[in-house]
Amino acid sequence: MELIKPGFGLVFWTLITFLILLFILRKFAWKPILGAVSEREEGIKDALASAENARKEMENLTADNERILQEARAEREAMLKDARDMKNKIVSDAKDEAQAQASKMIEQAQLAIESEKKAAMAELKSHVAGLSLDIAEKVVRDELSNKDKQLKLVEDMLGEATLN
Amino acid sequence: MRINTFKNIILSALFITTFNIGFASETKEGGDEKEFDANEMIMHHVKDAYGMHIITLNEGKEDEHHISIPLPVILWTDNGLTTFMSSEFHHDYNGKVIVEKNGGRFVNVHEKIYQLNDGESIVSYDAEHHPTNAKMPLDFSITRNVFMMWVSVAVLLFIFFSAARSYRKSENNVPSGLGSFVEPLVVFVRDEIGKPMIGEHKYKKYMPYLLTVFFFIWINNIFGLIPIFNGANLSGNIAFTLTLAFITFVITTFSGNKNYWKHIFWMPGVPVPMKIFLMPIEIIGMFTKPISLMIRLFANITAGHIIILALYSLIFIFKTEFMGLVSVPFALFIGIIEIIVTAIQAYIFTVLSALYFGMATEEAHH
Secondary structure (H helix, E strand, C coil): CHHHCCCHHHHHHHHHHHHHHHHHHHHHHHHHHHHHHHHHHHHHHHHHHHHHHHHHHHHHHHHHHHHHHHHHHHHHHHHHHHHHHHHHHHHHHHHHHHHHHHHHHHHHHHHHHHHHHHHHHHHHHHHHHHHHHHHHHHHHHHHCCCHHHHHHHHHHHHHHHHHC | CHHHHHHHHHHHHHHHHHHHCCCCCCCCCCCCCCCCCHHHHHHHHHCCCCCEEEEEECCCCCCCEEEEECCEEEEEECCEEEEEEHHHHCCCCECCCCEEECCEEEEEECCEEEEECCCCCCCCECCCCCECCEECCEECCCCHHHHHHHHHHHHHHHHHHHHHHHHHHCCCCCCCCHHHHHHHHHHHHHHHHHHHHHCCCCHHHHHHHHHHHHHHHHHHHHHHHCHHHCCCCCCCCHHHHHHHHHHHHHHHHHHCCHHHHHHHHCCCCCCHHHHHHHHHHHHHHHHHHHHHHHHHHHHHHHHHHHHHHHHHHHHHHHCCHHHHHHHHHHHHHHHHHHHHHHHHHHHHHHHHHHHHHHHHHCCCCC
C-alpha cells in the first residue's frame, strides 16, 4: 500500500523541477531546434518549388522559341508569296498597258491615214478637175469653135464624172 | 560507426542492469542468518529512499560496511525548517537510530521519516507496523528519486543545449553531433504525436510540453534501469506520474474550448434524457483520463522492476547458485523488453496527453 501513496516531497520537487525544465527547454532548446527544422523544411520546399518553376519557365522558353520560329517561317512564306504576286501583277499590268498603248497608236494611225486619204482625195479631185479643164479646153479649142456648145458638153461630162 | 557506439552503450547498459540489480540490499541483523524476504527487498528497491545506497560490503559480518551517497533531509516541523544529512541515520530504516535536530527526534521507518512525540525516546508500533507515538512532518527531502530527477535534468539540458548549439553553429540549419541524433526524435514527436493528435493548426502551442514530457519520462525510465543508481525508480513512483498527469489535466482543462465543455455538460445530438445521463459520465471522464495516465506509467515501470527483482530473488529463495541459470536469462529477456518499454511508455504518455489536448481544442464539426 505504501507504493500507491504519493509522497508529498516528491510531488513538490517534481512539479517545480518539471516546470523549470519545461521553461528552460522551451526557451533554449525546443524553440531553436523546431525553428531550425521548420526553417530548413521551408527552405527545401522553396528550393523544390523554384526548381519546378525554373523547369516550367524552361519549357515555356522552348515553346516560345518554337512558336517564334514557326511565325518566322510563316512570315517568310507570306513574303515570298507577296513578292510572287507582285511580280505577276506587274508583268500583267505592263502587258495590259502595252496592249492599250499599241491599240491606241494603231487607232490614231488609222485616223491619220483616213484624214490624209480624204485630203489627198480632195486635192486629187480638184487637181483632176483643173487638169480635165485644161485638157478639155485644149481639146475643145482645137476642135470646136462654138464655145457655148462645147461648154455645155463639158459640163455634162463633168456632171457624169462627179456622179462616178 | 555511430550505430556501433550506440549498440555498445545499449549492450553495456543491459549488462550492468542484468548483473548488478541483483545485489539485494537486505540487511542482516546481528550475526544470525536472517531469512531472505523477497517482498521486503523488492519493495525497498522500488520505493524511494533518503540516501543513494550503492553497495553493502561484508554483509552480515562484524565489519559490515555500506557505501552510499548521503542526501539532504529537509523537514518542516513545528519548530520550523529542520535539515540534516541522510547519513545520520547510519543506513537504518527500522526506526532504531534516533536523530536529534532542532528540538525534535527523528527516526527512519521504512524510508519514511517520523518525528517522535515529545518525551518519547523509542518507537512503538501497532499491529500493522505503523509507529503509534510519532507523526510525520512535512517532508521536502532530496531523496534518491529527487536526486536522480536532477541528474536526469542535467543530462537532458546537456543533450538539448548541445543539440540547439549545433544548429546555431551550422549555416544552413543542418545539425551535427548530438543534434543529428535528437533531431529525428524531436521530429517524430512533432509529426507523429503533435500534428496528428492535436491538428495542424494548433499543435505548435503544445509542442514544448509534449517534447519535454516525452524526453523527461523516457530518460527517467532509462535511468531506472541503470543499477549503479541503485535502480532509482522515479518514473515508477506514483508521486512522479501523479504530478505529470496533473499537469496534463491542467493544460487540458484550461485549453478546453466551447465545444469541449458542451460535449461534457450538454452532449449535442442526443435526446435530453440522454444528455442528463451522459453529463456525470463525461465529468468523471475528465478525471479518469489523467488518472489512467498516472496509473499506466506507474504500473508499467514498477511492474518491470518487480519482475526483474523477483527473478533474481529466486536465487536467494532457492538458496542455490544454479537457479541463476534460469533467473539470469529470464531477467535478461525482461531487461530487453524493459528497454523497449521505456520508450513505449514515454510515447504512450505523450500521445495520450496530445490526444486529450486535441479533444479539448477540437472545433465542432458539422
